[in-house]
Amino acid sequence: MDAPSDETLLKRFVDGRNAALGELARRYEPPMLGLARGLLRGNDDLARDAIQETWVRVIRFAHTFNGNAGLKTWLYRIAINQCRDLAAMHKKHAASDLADESSHESASNDKPEHSAIGRERSEQIRIAIDTLDDAKREILLLCYHEGLTHKEAAGALELPVGTLKSRLHAALNALREQLDREAI
Amino acid sequence: MTTPVDTHIESILRDMTADAKGAPQLWRRALRSTTDASKRTLWSSFMHNLLHRPLPTAAMLIIAFSATIAAIGVSMPSLSRSRAIPTDKRAQINSMTVGDSAFRHDEGLYNLLIENDESGKFVGQAKRTPREFVSPSTTDTPDAAVDLSYSLDSYAGGSIHDEQHQNTLAGRGRRATPSDGTADSSAHSHPTGLPGSTPPTGERHVIRRATIEIKTTDVRGAFLKAQHLLETGHGEYVQDSSIRGEVEDARAEMTLRVAAGRLSAVLNALRELGDVQTEYMTGEDVTMQIVDLEARLRNEQRVEAEVLKLLETRQDAPLEEVLKLRQSLGEIRTRIEQMLGQREQLGRLVSLSTILVLIRAGDPPPVEADSLWTAFCDSMSSAWRNGVAFLGDVIAAIVRVLIGGLVFWIALIAVIFAIRRRVLRNAAK
Numbered sequence: 001m002d003a004p005s006d007e008t009l010l011k012r013f014v015d016g017r018n019a020a021l022g023e024l025a026r027r028y029e030p031p032m033l034g035l036a037r038g039l040l041r042g043n044d045d046l047a048r049d050a051i052q053e054t055w056v057r058v059i060r061f062a063h064t065f066n067g068n069a070g071l072k073t074w075l076y077r078i079a080i081n082q083c084r085d086l087a088a089m090h091k092k093h094a095a096s097d098l099a100d101e102s103s104h105e106s107a108s109n110d111k112p113e114h115s116a117i118g119r120e121r122s123e124q125i126r127i128a129i130d131t132l133d134d135a136k137r138e139i140l141l142l143c144y145h146e147g148l149t150h151k152e153a154a155g156a157l158e159l160p161v162g163t164l165k166s167r168l169h170a171a172l173n174a175l176r177e178q179l180d181r182e183a184i
Numbered sequence: 185m186t187t188p189v190d191t192h193i194e195s196i197l198r199d200m201t202a203d204a205k206g207a208p209q210l211w212r213r214a215l216r217s218t219t220d221a222s223k224r225t226l227w228s229s230f231m232h233n234l235l236h237r238p239l240p241t242a243a244m245l246i247i248a249f250s251a252t253i254a255a256i257g258v259s260m261p262s263l264s265r266s267r268a269i270p271t272d273k274r275a276q277i278n279s280m281t282v283g284d285s286a287f288r289h290d291e292g293l294y295n296l297l298i299e300n301d302e303s304g305k306f307v308g309q310a311k312r313t314p315r316e317f318v319s320p321s322t323t324d325t326p327d328a329a330v331d332l333s334y335s336l337d338s339y340a341g342g343s344i345h346d347e348q349h350q351n352t353l354a355g356r357g358r359r360a361t362p363s364d365g366t367a368d369s370s371a372h373s374h375p376t377g378l379p380g381s382t383p384p385t386g387e388r389h390v391i392r393r394a395t396i397e398i399k400t401t402d403v404r405g406a407f408l409k410a411q412h413l414l415e416t417g418h419g420e421y422v423q424d425s426s427i428r429g430e431v432e433d434a435r436a437e438m439t440l441r442v443a444a445g446r447l448s449a450v451l452n453a454l455r456e457l458g459d460v461q462t463e464y465m466t467g468e469d470v471t472m473q474i475v476d477l478e479a480r481l482r483n484e485q486r487v488e489a490e491v492l493k494l495l496e497t498r499q500d501a502p503l504e505e506v507l508k509l510r511q512s513l514g515e516i517r518t519r520i521e522q523m524l525g526q527r528e529q530l531g532r533l534v535s536l537s538t539i540l541v542l543i544r545a546g547d548p549p550p551v552e553a554d555s556l557w558t559a560f561c562d563s564m565s566s567a568w569r570n571g572v573a574f575l576g577d578v579i580a581a582i583v584r585v586l587i588g589g590l591v592f593w594i595a596l597i598a599v600i601f602a603i604r605r606r607v608l609r610n611a612a613k
Binding site: 021024029031035037048051058140145146 | 190192193194196197198200201202203204205206207208210211212213214215217218
């Protein structure tokens with residue numbers, strides 16, 4: 001039996017079946033939480049608040065979902081907005097909270113390239129990413145988030161795909177320049 | 185074509201957004217917090233703000249409370265100062281009574297009685313065309329219907345006492361026969377009650393007392409003029425008098441005893457001395473007392489005459505009887521003398537009316553208008569005083585609300601704290 005679609009699950013939830021929401025959460029909460037951590041510079045508490053608030057909005061406005069965009073896009077859009085709000089509110093604290101080393105640890109730490117390049121190089125890249133402005137940083141994290149395709153990322157940001165790609169290109173250039181400056 | 189750096193960057197970026205570990209739990213919390221969302225929409229928003237944004241919420245509450253308390257303070261009636269309403273009833277009465285023309289310019293007698301009721305309210309006002317004043321004192325003229333007419337211009341309620349009016353309506357009055365055509369010099373000549381005099385049937389004996397308050401710039405002058413109004417030939421005299429103060433504070437009082445028939449004339453003359461502030465008159469009907477006295481007197485005199493006759497005819501009676509008769513005669517004579525004395529006193533009171541004259545200084549001349557600056561300073565001073573007074577009233581009202589509702593404030597705070605504790609506990613779970 002095929003798994004029900006996201007929209008079906010949402011409809012079931014609107015009809016009063018909370019288990020449907022749980023299924024949706026099983027599908028999307030871990031990747032959204034990971035994205036929120038990245039967007040909020042590794043602050044786990046803020047990321048949890050952002051995702052919880054995302055679910056609150058989903059519960060409140062589930063009946064208003066009209067299916068124009070995919071549910072996944074809709075969920076990520078809400079999550080991204082919540083992350084932006086919390087980041088703005090806690091800008092000072094988010095900047096002072098250095099990226100938690102543990103939160104950035106890869107799910108698979110046994111990738112050979114990490115041990116080959118070294119932790120120092122990885123740290124430089126992370127620092128360079130964190131020094132980018134919020135818009136570029138957001139583009140980079142979204143586009144390289146495993147849970148989203150470029151099309152879905154563009155939908156979440158409410159941008160055309162072409163615009164997304166051009167901004168991604170600009171963000172990567174800015175990151176490279178930053179890395180070059182640090183190398184010098 | 186990706187460079188090694190790009191690959192490394194990609195790897196780092198993916199690591200930064202890697203999926204979180206562990207079972208999803210945040211959706212449960214969200215679901216729990218949004219349970220009964222319809223009931224708690226406004227309330228939960230308020231509590232959320234209270235917990236997470238205490239300063240703006242507290243500021244909003246303080247502003248709301250202050251505005252409410254200020255509105256209560258403004259609307260509370262006890263805040264406004266009660267002003268004593270001038271209750272000089274007499275002045276009010278006088279200002280409403282007959283105008284100058286009736287008092288001063290019209291000739292003839294004028295009799296106006298206005299009394300206050302027990303509560304002090306103005307009870308009546310009568311405006312009459314002056315008519316001849318008929319002295320109620322006894323005269324030798326035969327009974328005659330008194331020709332008096334009254335026109336009641338306004339009636340403020342209560343009752344109007346006019347002894348003479350009542351007399352007229354009740355029965356026959358008596359018109360004194362003036363010697364010069366006016367009733368001012370009516371034949372109030374001799375006081376009634378001379379020994380042996382028998383008042384005609386229906387005669388009224390009224391003791392009149394009048395009070396008049398005059399305001400004038402020349403208190404001393406009016407004081408002296410009032411004394412000269414009396415005619416000693418009629419037995420009139422100044423019973424007592426006093427004057428004190430200077431210029432603006434000068435006050436004079438005097439009690440005049442004037443012949444009953446000249447009462448109105450003297451009052452008319454007194455009115456000319458200044459601005460009449462108050463005036464009223466009372467009459468005490470002592471007719472029954474006099475009639476009773478005279479009846480008893482006649483009886484005693486008759487008894488005395490009989491006893492005297494008995495003494496004359498019974499000269500040969502035993503000594504003891506004679507002595508008893510003489511003793512009885514003495515007692516009768518004592519009683520007769522007492523009654524004569526009472527009758528004479530009543531007669532004097534009836535024949536000589538009493539006028540209490542109060543004279544006080546008039547208002548000072550109007551002060552020249554203040555300069556603009558003085559007026560401004562006065563206005564600011566008054567505004568400052570009123571503002572401070574109002575501020576005091578508002579603060580008093582706030583204190584009253586806070587202290588008066590202390591029990592409710594405490595209960596409210598306890599409820600808020602309990603709810604807050606419960607919300608925090610739920611949020612922690």
